[in-house]
Amino acid sequence: GENVEQHPSTLSVQEGDSAVIKCTYSDSASNYFPWYKQELGKRPQLIIDIRSNVGEKKDQRIAVTLNKTAKHFSLHITETQPEDSAVYFCAASRGGKLIFGQGTELSVKP
Amino acid sequence: SQTIHQWPATLVQPVGSPLSLECTVEGTSNPNLYWYRQAAGRGLQLLFYSVGIGQISSEVPQNLSASRPQDRQFILSSKKLLLSDSGFYLCAWKTTGPGDTQYFGPGTRLTVL
Numbered sequence: 052g053e054n055v056e057q058h059p060s061t062l063s064v065q066e067g068d069s070a071v072i073k074c075t076y077s078d079s080a081s082n083y084f085p086w087y088k089q090e091l092g093k094r095p096q097l098i099i100d101i102r103s104n105v106g107e108k109k110d111q112r113i114a115v116t117l118n119k120t121a122k123h124f125s126l127h128i129t130e131t132q133p134e135d136s137a138v139y140f141c142a143a144s145r146g147g148k149l150i151f152g153q154g155t156e157l158s159v160k161p
Numbered sequence: 162s163q164t165i166h167q168w169p170a171t172l173v174q175p176v177g178s179p180l181s182l183e184c185t186v187e188g189t190s191n192p193n194l195y196w197y198r199q200a201a202g203r204g205l206q207l208l209f210y211s212v213g214i215g216q217i218s219s220e221v222p223q224n225l226s227a228s229r230p231q232d233r234q235f236i237l238s239s240k241k242l243l244l245s246d247s248g249f250y251l252c253a254w255k256t257t258g259p260g261d262t263q264y265f266g267p268g269t270r271l272t273v274l
Contacts, residue, residue, distance in 0.1 A: 151206075
């Protein structure tokens, strides 16, 4: 079955710096890759997603890149703000079943 | 618009007691429904998913079970809780068809003592 590895597990940046979180997946048939943000005690919220027929997608300060050959995808957050502090999860999906990475705790220091 | 509800929001149960968590979705028909568990605030583990009434797929063998008695209702149950069942239980839905985005409910925080 699918396996998703996510790194780093914790990330601390200064406000205004960029943050990058990386994930690798094992099933080459996976075709949908969402990223979720989860604040403490809250539900995960979708922040951006990408499908296997696209190499990059951007939404304001957030971008995701996908390398199908290497089977890895990354989340890029530019100009980080304290409210970006949260746990971020990547996931890979084929046929509607999401397999999640273990999460990255991002801390943005003012 | 679609909304997803879970209850209860929090639950404290003794070891060996039964469990019933409920999830309902409004504003959509024939959704795919999912139960996840999250331990210690990290790592969402898929427990069960359902593509229709009475259709349940189990991902992890354990003392939990799921049922879907109605189109937009998904129930997670246990006959006897274990300490290791403590965690944050999240229900999610997605539309059938080509859409893949899953939307999560507010969750139930379960503590087994």
